[in-house]
Amino acid sequence: MITMLADKLKQILSERYISQADLSAKTGISRARISMYCSGTSYPRPNAVKQIAEALNVPVGWLTGEVKEIEPSLSVPKVARALGVLPQALREGLKRCIYPFGYAVFKNGKYKYYISPTKFEAYQKHDLKGYEQRDEKRERDIHVQKRSY
Known part of the structure; x- marks a missing residue:
């Protein structure tokens, strides 16, 4: 299990051009521990595995070997179209770490971009829910204004 996590960790760091120091900064786990x-030579506690998985946008099960594949990154042009923004604006x-679904x-x-399909879907649902709530509030406000005249 230790070698599985070590291999997966080295693989994902290499694929995404993330250094151990970068991962340390993202998780708050010391650089020495990340190296171990x-x-x-060392296996992280469950909360550290969770922190690492969240920082790398991968399932905990993938790091521990319970899940074989990680979700592929969405393309910048596809996500930009879905958001109604230019690809350069999304990049x-x-x-700048403005979006919670990628980095x-x-x-x-050069820059390499990663966009999590799961986190992007959740972001879209949350964003749409916000629009619906704002629309409902606007409707109520308009209705109240009409009654007060």
Whole structure:
């Protein structure tokens, strides 16, 4: 189990151009501990596994070997269309960590973007729910204003 997590951790860090120091900064787990997890000399406690999984946008089960595949990243143009923004605006938002469904990593002179399908779907549902609530409130406000005249 230790080697499974170590292998998965090294794999995802490499694929996404994330350094151990970057992961340490994202999770609050010391760089030395992250190094021990990657080398397989130590296994993180469950709450640390959860922090790492959240920082990397992967299921906990994928890190521990219970889930075989992780969800692929959505494309920037596809998500930009769904949000009604230009792809460059989405890229800037990902670089600045504005969106909760993805991030950008700068490595070797270029940015690599990752957008979680699960988190993006949840974001869209939450955003639509917010619009519906605002519309309902606006309708009530208009109705109250009409009655007061």
